[in-house]
Amino acid sequence: MLLPFGMAQALTWDEGLNGDLSDDGAAPTLLGTLSAGSNLITGTMGALNGAPPLDADIWNFTIAPGYYLTGINLVGYSSASGSLGNDSFMAIANGGSINLSDPSQHLSNALWGYAQDGFGNTYNDLLMLLDLGPEFGGIGFDGPLPSGNYTFWIQEGSDQINYSIDFVTTPVPVPEPGSLMLLGVAGLWMLRRRR
Template sequence: MPLSRFFILLAALVLPFGTVQGLTWDESVNGDLSDDGAAPTLLGTLSLGSNLISGTMGSLGGTGPLDADVWNFTVDSGYYLTGINLVGYSSTNTGNQSFMAIANGGSIDMSDPSLHLSNALWGYAQDGFGNTYNDLLGLLDAGPEFGGIGFDGPLPAGNYTFWIQEGSDQIGYSIDFVTSPTTPVPEPGGLVLLGVAGLWLLRRRR
């Protein structure tokens, strides 16, 4: 087989499975996230894999105005939201109790939890706060704790609004929203086998 045909086949096999840069929002770089449920920060469509949101919420020492963080995102057609993982956390208060909620659509009602898709407290008692990769989607899946629609994850394609709130301390956080395709892609080993099979078929046709 000519070398050029080999590289064309190799490119056809590899390109669809290339890595995609995930969506990120860092309040220290991109600006403060909205604290208004009716007008959340629009993050756009989540990328395949990890999408990291980082910021601060609450109030220093429990005094002063409370800072909620609210953002809106879309899970594209053909994908599921398969993870909401706490990957970073900093606080001076070990007894904190934070609140999170998720709703369908472009806003979230911050006065009526019964209208949420799900909601839950999150803190040391619930998820070992301070450890990495805490399963926040699992907490929401097990809810809603304060009334709401409820769901059985993972979440399908659609538009969602997410709200986090802390009332007793100022908290720095990083949360990873993970999307996966509804149809699993082959593992790297499977791609190698697919490439070998393709080359074998080409040789058989010569």
Template sequence: MILLAACVVPFGTAKALNWNELNDGDLSGDGNAPTFITFTEGSNLIEGTMGSLGGTGPLDADVWTFTIAAGYYLTGITLVSYSAPTGPHDSFMAIDDATSINMFDPSLHLSNGLWNEQVDGFGNTYTDLMAILDAGPAFGGTGFDGPLGPGNYTFWVQEGSEQIQYCINFEMTAVPEPGSSWLLGLAGLIMMRRRR
């Protein structure tokens, strides 16, 4: 599928574009053989298209897998841009804690749900997909609470009618080692004593 517009990130924030279907090739549509994408600390953008042009023809699903390394958490999944030709749609997403995802039985997912574009007070797209998944699963599944910890995960997006262009940000956050917080606090106390 051809991607017509580049992902525009609100407020000029620099983010790593980890996958763009226009430059990197079509994301897999097979839950048993997802595209592997390497995520790094901070923002990781995935930009693609899904659905079918004009609501006819085969549906294009996008499925990718990623690994959260030890010492990191996935703290956010946010829709950055969403372009539907004939108005708002409800798209489907699912996540599983494996290197594949069952595209036929949603009860086997970690979580799933429907999503569409929402805008913030400045006219920027901001849909908190992590909150939707955290509140789910909408169609059966295990569910989860809070950020996702180290391990392998597979993410699937699907639109049932029109062709949708999207950009999704996955936010990876390092978790400080227990001793490092204590050391920072101690350093702060020493600095305050020296000022006196």
């Protein structure tokens, strides 16, 4: 499909079409730079009836300069067993890898499931859960994530989960010309006052 000039194709990854996402924190699947707006990741994690091996899904992405990550929306979540008692784990780290054995090195981490977000109700903001504070000793963050490189990890330990997660990026607001002029005038006034 051809898009109008200046519009980027949304970044998507579907494990059914693009292949299995990595389960290695030192070598995540590289998804590239998130497009403005929605970026949909669809896959399967965990294991049927909790039987090993458990399939983690780990991917690396970049938020372009001039953009924030303003949402990680859970748009699809279903368990193979139909159980409502499962909890899935997620974590995010700065950089091109994530330590799977030391949660204190994560930027943030959290469980999500029935108690936290309604277990599969659509458009649940997982970024908000991560922003509330790491449950397992990560360093934390405040507000939307700024431009940079990040690694995201999801895991389920007791069931096989089909999911769709939408990573939403938004341009950083640009101050209005009047605001910039006001800042400039205030700066000149401060300089004059110091002399």
